[in-house]
Amino acid sequence: MSQAWMITDIEKLKETAKEIRIEILKMLTSAGSGHTGGSLSAVDIAVAIYFSKMRFNPDDPFWPDRDRFILSKGHAAPLLYAILAKAGYFSSDILCDLRKMESPLQGHPCCKSIPGVEVSTGSLGQGLSVANGMALGLKLDNNPARVYCIMGDGEIQEGQVWEAAMTASHYGLDNICAVIDRNGLQIDGPVEKVMGIEPLTDKWAAFRWHTQRIDGHDMESILGALAEADKTRGKPSVIIADTVKSKGVSFFEGKVEYHGVTPSNEELEKAIKEINNG
Amino acid sequence: MVDTVKKPKATRDAYGEALLELGRKRKDIVVLDADLSGSTKTNKFAKEFPERFFNMGIAEQDMIGTAAGLALSGKVPFASTFAVFETGRAWDQIRLTVCYSRTNVKLVASHGGITVGEDGASHQALEDIAIMRALPNMSVIVPSDANETVSVINAVADHKGPVYVRLGRAKVPHVMPENHSFILGKAHIFHIGKDATIVACGIMVDAALRAANILKKDGIDAGVINMSTVKPLDEKALLDAAKTSKLIVTAEEHSVIGGLGGAVAEFISENRPIPVKRIGVLDSFGCSGTPEQLLRHHGLTAEHIVETIKKFAGL
Structure with a gap:
């Protein structure tokens, strides 16, 4: 399968991340509602996974040998849509239709309305179980494809995540790489204040996962962690990626208010300038 | 049969x-x-x-x-x-x-x-x-x-x-004909009754068939439909029953709220209204007991179906 989009140059990946951030901000401004903070915090991770690791074919979304990607934190839908458009699944012209009536770009990803979305998400805590099922199916078929799953840090308060964490290690699903977007904030405030989840590395290690904790905005660290996950045998891999909510837009960064608030036209202009100069 | x-x-x-x-x-x-x-x-x-x-x-x-x-x-x-x-x-x-x-x-x-x-x-x-x-x-x-x-x-x-x-x-017990082959969305019509038709699913099909036999002896013509697909309903079978029967009785081992009885009542009331009586568990939880005791306690019996039809079919 041709991998025309495969980017090996780190500088190009960083440029792609900037493009994706700008698309996300434009989409959210046009929509007037949606989740800014958690879409921006996971950009670098998702860009690295899609454009440097994954094998897929936008002309054949169900190509059996494709690597799978599940956005378990479905509220970061604008991130997924911007990436899928960049990857060639559909025209970026429709990105401005996010959240609008009759648009295939639903507020949270719907696998039946747009190609490239593997499963519908939005109700938190469910993606890793689906990833496990895919990984089991791939193993039954001796298919070497891999499954990536991005979860939010608040999301892992859901009990189902820990059921799935047990399953993945019980069945030795080394074809799974989960990433936790550890941006530290959830709707009601700091994650550690709402319902603490630390010590994260110890928890996942206790569930018999291979763990790595990295700076989730450092492209080199992300690529290194993904490569190590690739090589890990006999157990699933989790990358705990420390990130900043709304990363890339200084006046939104780390502010819990921007979990579910979108930029004004003025803020958009300012943000685009900042990203382009950054 | x-x-x-x-x-x-x-x-x-x-x-x-x-x-x-x-x-x-x-x-x-x-x-x-x-x-x-x-x-x-x-x-x-x-x-x-x-x-x-x-x-x-x-x-x-x-x-x-x-x-x-x-x-x-x-x-x-x-x-x-x-x-x-x-x-x-x-x-x-x-x-x-x-x-x-x-x-x-x-x-x-x-x-x-x-x-x-x-x-x-x-x-x-x-x-x-x-x-x-x-x-x-x-x-x-x-x-x-x-x-x-x-x-x-x-x-x-x-x-x-x-x-x-x-x-x-x-x-x-075995209630379906030996050669029966299930098709999703298609009910099995044993018989459509002139007086009443019992629309049942699961174990209540057996009770319905026994009720129809009891009623027959009393000169009451009660039919039985096995609505094993509760969704999508076999609407044609229901319309056939509503055209012929004076009363539809539903019977299920489930709450009367939202199950087969609910589905049938919704369809009949909107499409060909005739009286519908629902037999099932009446908005309550179950309890411990033998299956037979529990079925009797909740009126999930042929006898209760018989009484219901006699009472409500205007006979």
Whole structure:
């Protein structure tokens, strides 16, 4: 399968991340509602996974040998849509239709309305179980494809995540790489204040996962962690990626208010300038 | 019509055997269970095909998500546990990753209804049909006997899309004709009655047939429809009954709220209104007891169907 989009140059990946951030901000401004903070915090991770690791074919979304990607934190839908458009699944012209009536770009990803979305998400805590099922199916078929799953840090308060964490290690699903977007904030405030989840590395290690904790905005660290996950045998891999909510837009960064608030036209202009100069 | 020679058999036992046969024929069949494989009878499949059987432990939500993932990688997963836990514990998972995502997952639950018996209310699913029926893209099937169950399991394996099949713990008599072949969405009409027609599913088909025989002796013509597919309803069969009968009585081992009775009442009231009486559990939980005691306590008997028809058919 041709991998025309495969980017090996780190500088190009960083440029792609900037493009994706700008698309996300434009989409959210046009929509007037949606989740800014958690879409921006996971950009670098998702860009690295899609454009440097994954094998897929936008002309054949169900190509059996494709690597799978599940956005378990479905509220970061604008991130997924911007990436899928960049990857060639559909025209970026429709990105401005996010959240609008009759648009295939639903507020949270719907696998039946747009190609490239593997499963519908939005109700938190469910993606890793689906990833496990895919990984089991791939193993039954001796298919070497891999499954990536991005979860939010608040999301892992859901009990189902820990059921799935047990399953993945019980069945030795080394074809799974989960990433936790550890941006530290959830709707009601700091994650550690709402319902603490630390010590994260110890928890996942206790569930018999291979763990790595990295700076989730450092492209080199992300690529290194993904490569190590690739090589890990006999157990699933989790990358705990420390990130900043709304990363890339200084006046939104780390502010819990921007979990579910979108930029004004003025803020958009300012943000685009900042990203382009950054 | 009723096979009195064969011994009564639980629908869950028929499921275990049908699943094993299916597994022998098709490599894409995979099975998941949540630590109840001995009770749901998926253990037969597990023994012969350990590589295609996944025990998920006591974790129903994860089981449903995993089943959806397996379906998305081209397998045909059958996920089984008790009906209470399958539908109640994992309803949101079924909603998002099975129904909304329209994955080809087969939910086959045992221990539906009060004939669970001694375990009591926590284990007796009386709301499962209602909460599965409310989900878009979901088909809901309640087989009446062992033979029909085998036919149902083969049919749902071929059907593309989410299905909920509700099975029972207790042994039930054979009620369906030997050569019957189940078609999703098609009811089996034993007879349409001039006075009344009983629309039943699951174990209540047997009670309905016995009620019709009792009424016949009193000169009352009561028909019986086995509406084993509760969703989508066989609307034609219902219209036929509503055109001929003075009264429709529904009978199910489930709450009268939202199940077969609810579905039939909704359809009849909007399309060809005639009186409908629902027999089922009256907005209450079950309790411990023998299946027979519980069926009598909740009026899920041929005798209660007879009384209801005599009272409401204007006879």
